[in-house]
Amino acid sequence: MNKPLIHPYIPILIGVISISLSAIFVKLAQADAGVIAFYRMLFSVLIMSPIFFMKYTKELKLITGRDWLFSSIAGIFLAFHFILWFESLNYTSVASSTVLVTLQPLFAFVGTYFFFKEPLSVKTIISGLIAIFGSFLISWGDFQVSGIALYGDMLALIACALITAYLLFGQEVRKRISLITYTMVVYSISTICLFFYVLLKGESFGPYSAMNWMWFLLLAIIPNLLGHTLFNWAIKWVSTNVISIAVLFEPIGAAILAYYIFSENLMPSQIIGGIVVLLGITLFVVDLKLIKKFFYKKA
Structure with a gap:
């Protein structure tokens, strides 16, 4: 394998900063959660469209009826993940x-245990x-501060469950088609879902100030496209575990x-709880055998 032009950790660092900006842009945007989510996904689709239509449209023939169903479900879950997460930031x-x-x-892991019968390990528990x-x-x-803050926490947890469902429904489809095609399909379905959500809720599609349009566009470009694209590039050179650990720095940056x-x-309580959560997730994603091997060699 050829060496990369730059060290992979540099794009990973930029990727972490990029996704850390997501919550910041949402807080800065003066619009309803559904509207912010809609424009984030719409602009993402519009930016990706030229690349998709030039090179990837032929892959649409490879998508079966079952794939379309799973992609549609994934897109809906992704839409409501953004709605609930963005809404949580109001509380x-x-x-x-x-x-x-x-x-x-x-x-x-809970999802794969129940749906794919993957075993539970002691480390996972x-x-x-x-x-x-x-x-x-x-x-x-x-909760000690206010019940409203606790309500926001619950919305964030539900949003977390929804993004997991999005990934579970999409993983089989993703094995058969390219990242660009899959992303384009799911993002498009998510955008349509969000359009009808905003319409039914009676929320306003506009007009908005120039600053608001800038936040909508930056949400699409930086966290959605730049952040995840950099991670996808780096995965060629580093372990998946490295990316998993890097993503855990998003809350710190945010x-x-x-x-x-x-x-x-x-x-x-937020500092201690946050550290404990990140330690637990780190323990989950890190390969303990590799760590033991590393220290054994150094001994």
Whole structure:
């Protein structure tokens, strides 16, 4: 394998910063959660369209009826993930919301256990209990502040479950078609779903200020397209575990940005709970055998 032009950790770092900006842009946008989600997905689809129509339209013939069904379900789950997560940011802090959404790997394992009969390991159970305890600390601390903050935490947890369902329904389809085609199909379905959601809710598609349009566009370009594209590039050179660990830094980056932009201070329960959640998820995604092998060689 040829060496990359730049060290893979540099794009990974930029990717982490990119996805950390997602919650910040949502908080800065002055619009309903459904509207923000709609324009994020719409602009993503529009930006991807030239590449898709030039090179990937032939792959649409490979998508079976079952694939379309699963892609549609995935797109709907993705739409409501964004709605609930964006809505959670109206009630709880950026730190609490983003940390709770990082529980996604554990939700994924629960899903694969029930739907694909993948076994539960001792490491998974321990890491899950640690992460759940951390999320309890965050929610307990937010409840001490107000019930509204706790409501925001619950929305973030449901959003986390929905993004897991999105990934579970999409994984089989993704094996047969390219990333560009799959993303284009699911994002398009998600955009249509969000359009009707906004329409039925009676929320406004516009007009909005120039600043709002800028936040909508940046949400599509930076977290959606740039962040995940950089991770997909880096995966050629590094382990999946490296990417998984890197994504866990999103809440840290988002919390730091929220402190400086919105003056959001962290309570001790949020700091401790966040650390506990990240430790639990880290234990889940890290290959302990590789760590033991590393230290054995160094000994």
